[in-house]
Amino acid sequence: MDNLNATAATLLGFLHGGEASGYELLGVAEDVVGAFWTVTRSQVYRELAALAERGLVVAGDAGPRSRVRYRITEPGREAFAQWITTPPGAEQIRYPLLLTIAFGGHLDRTRLLSYVDQHRTVHERRLKTYQAHLGTAGVDAHQRATLAFGIRYEEAVLAWMDDLPAILGPVDERSAEGPDSASCGRCG
Known part of the structure; x- marks a missing residue:
């Protein structure tokens, strides 16, 4: 089984809870992982189509507002199980404010x-x-652990x-004028 990317695995993880449309999955992603993992609308629909093509999800009939509901298949559960047991890579902070402050x-x-x-704000x-x-109500221990991290992170940032x-x-005076190129040890 080919490896899953993190966005595809995220969708499969959410589908363990039951059938959902792409729209619903996007909402869940925003609520549950949105602050630390970006999932866009285009990614959701692109990944769902790719997962369906690979047989990892099955698309149902279009419902209200032409929304198609997806359900995870047994191969999808197996692919997710393989992904979740793979050690995650190191995090990388991409915080635009820090970049601005670096050149503040x-x-x-x-x-x-x-x-x-x-x-x-x-x-x-x-x-x-x-x-x-x-x-x-209904928040499990793993979600509580994730929320606890989010709370501590936000408290630390504040x-x-x-x-x-x-x-x-x-x-x-020097900082008001901005650093000159000689102040950058890596700049030439």
Whole structure:
């Protein structure tokens, strides 16, 4: 059996809970893994078609709003079981705000901190959402573990944001003008 990509495996994982349309799977993905794993609408439909072609899911008849419901097959369960037993790779942080902060010496400090404030709002909202989901009936131990990570992550990001003005230190003339190319040890 060919290896699954993480998005296909995610869809198979959700289909263990029962039949679902692509639209429903997208909603579940946004609710359950959306903050740490991006799944787009086009990916969902592309992967469902590929999974059906491989015999890992079966598409039902079109229902209301022409939505097709999919169910996982036994080969789909086997492929998922193979995927879930493969050790996951290391995480990679791709946080656009960090990239901007890395080059923040080229920005006015007020503007940089306004970007941080915009991101703070997102993280505060996520924290509240995770806390609310944690109290929801039907959340199993694995989902609680994932939510606990999300809560701690958001708390850590918010604490870091609180500390950021002190970490950046006082504004001096050089940082207000931006670093010159000699300040980059890897730049030539």
